Amino acid sequence: MGGAGDTIAGDDALIRFEGIGKTFGRVRALDGIDFAFMRGECVGIAGHNGAGKSTLMAVLAGVHAPTQGRIEVDGRDAPHYDANAAREAGVRCVFQELSLCANLTVAENMCIVHPQLHGRGWRRTATRLMREKLEEIFPGNGLKGNELVSDLTLTQQQMVEIARGFTVNDTPVRLVILDEPTSSLDAHTAEQLLAFVSKAAQGGITCLLITHMLGEIERVADRVMVMRDGGIVSVLPRAQSSRASIIQAMGQHLEADKTPGATQSQAARSTERHFRWNVGVKRHTPIEAARGEVVGFAGLAGQGQTEALLAIYEAASRRGPGRAKVAFVAGDRGRDGVFPIWSIAQNLDVRWLAGGATRRRGLVDLAAARAVVEAWRLKIGIRGAAMSAGILSLSGGNQQKVLFARALASDADLILMDDPTRGVDVGTKRDIYQLVHDESAKGRTFIWYTTENEELSHCDRTYVFRSAAVTRVLHADECTEEALLAASFEEQAA
Structure with missing residues (x-):
């Protein structure tokens, strides 16, 4: 199925896959992958959740051994390609699920992937390397390198993980896998990363960009690999890698954008049920939301938006003004979202059970629970494993679907x-x-x-945050990229 993958011939391949397949029990995750990763190019990798992208990258990083096929490195056969061989080949990986140790500092986390950092002065060296690379990729980031990872925001952790992947110590960096690298970055830091990726590729480093942000692929990729059902269905050269052509290769129809939420929720909105909360770290900021309204939070990442959501959740859960039946869809699913040792079904129906699920003689109605799980599995398209399987058997995107289904399957009238x-x-x-x-x-x-920012077109109003306070409130027709950017850098509330 992947035979269309390699369209470039020649001796400039850093790593070449021929007929690579990977199975997990009865599940075929990869099927006949043929592809040459060329020196100094940026390859965009697109596909549905569960298409095999992360598995392919795990094989490239030496984490998974292929079930079939052969791998060449620098034109020579590599029959025992594992994590050590990948590292010697200069392969680095920034996985979608962050791998930082939360109880260690930024500098100490460097030693996990750079064990040569030891002996007298290792901490100073690790801190210097990290600070230099962070400043090169994300100018003005403000990190010093001695922070405890658990004290960092999700955005800052993502920046550290990326910088660690590009840091050179004992062996040259020749190929970097970036799996959804901008998923936790705001528009400004994402722009910094994309500029650095282009520069790195021009300097001879092969960069693999896996992302569902197709505009990013369109901007920086020299070639685009499109995957579906464990195989490569198309490889698009830069001249043909428009968003529309990528979507078409993925097997989807390009539809017109949805009408913003302002026009769709107007009929259901009622001032009889009007929520109001005072949130904010520096000063109280009133946040209002009417029944049936979609309210957006925007601004640069780490400016207090998540803290505001948590404050609203706490206030809505207490008795008194602003109380509501509330559900929360976490952004950091690894830390705040999934129960890793539970099944997919248990992760999905836990909020439904807590909300007063149907009971028979004081016991949970298991038939009703199964019906809820099956209905939402079909409704939101959770694919990749049986619902009785562990939640970690799903791809990151499908795990996120489970969290979303968990909230909507509940009795909550307020969804954060x-x-x-x-x-x-x-x-x-x-x-x-x-x-x-x-x-x-x-x-x-x-x-x-x-x-x-484009998702804010689905919101009736948007609160723009800066330094843990709201700088502007934009209505649907005012929410342009220019207005959002201006408000994101304002210090005083408008």
Whole structure:
């Protein structure tokens, strides 16, 4: 199925895959992958959640041994290609699920992937290397290198993980895998990263960019590998790698953008059920949301949006003004979202059970629970494993779907969403947008923090945050890229 993959011939291949397949039990994750990763190019990799992208990259990083096929490195056969061989070949990986140790400092985390950093002065050397690379990729980031990772925001952790992947110590960096690298970055830091990726590729480093942000692929990729069902279905040269052509190769129809939520939720909105909360770290900021309204949170990442959502969740859960039945869709699913030792079904129906699920003689109605799980599995398209399988058997995007389904399957009339479409493919995003509009039309209220500014077109109003306070409130017709950028750098509330 992957025979269309390699369209470039010659001796300039850094690593070449021929007929690579990978199975996990009865599940075929990769099927006949043929592809040559050339020196000094940027390859964009697109596909649905569960298409095999992360598995392919795990094989390239030496984490998984292929079930079949052969791998060449620098034109020579590599029959025992593993993590050590990949590292010697100069392969580095920034996985979608961050691998930092939260109880260590930024500098100490350097030693995990650079064990040569030891002896007298290792901490000073590790700190210097990290600070230099962070400043090169993300100028003005403000990190010193001695911070505890658990004290960093998700955006800062993503920046550290990326910088660590590009840092050179004992062996040259020749190929860097970036799996959804901008999923936790705001528009400004994402722009910095893309500029650096282009520069790195021009300097001879092969960069692999896996992302559902197709505009990013369109901007920086020399070639685009499109995957579906474990195989490569198309490889597009730069001249043909438009967003529309990528979507077409993925097997989706390009539809017109959905109408902004302002027009779709108007019928259900009622001032009889008007929520109001005072949130903010530096000063109290009133946040208002009417029944059936979709309210957006925007601004540069780490400016207090998640903290505001958590404050609203706490206030809505207490007795008194602003109280509501509330559900929360976490952005950092690894830390705050999934229960890693539970099954997919248990992760999905836990909020439904907590909300007073149907009971028979005081016991949970298991038939009703199974019906809820199956209905939402079909509704939101959770694929990749049986619902009885562990949640970690799913791809990151499908795990995010489970978190979203968990919230909507509940009895909550207020849904708080902390960047819920991180790592979700373009088709699923459209389904989620439609679900938000449908549910808001039924009277549910959504408060939606997103790092993707284009998603704010689905919101009735948007609160723009700067330094843990709201600088502007933009209505749907005012929410342009220019207005968002200006408000993101304002210090005083308008």
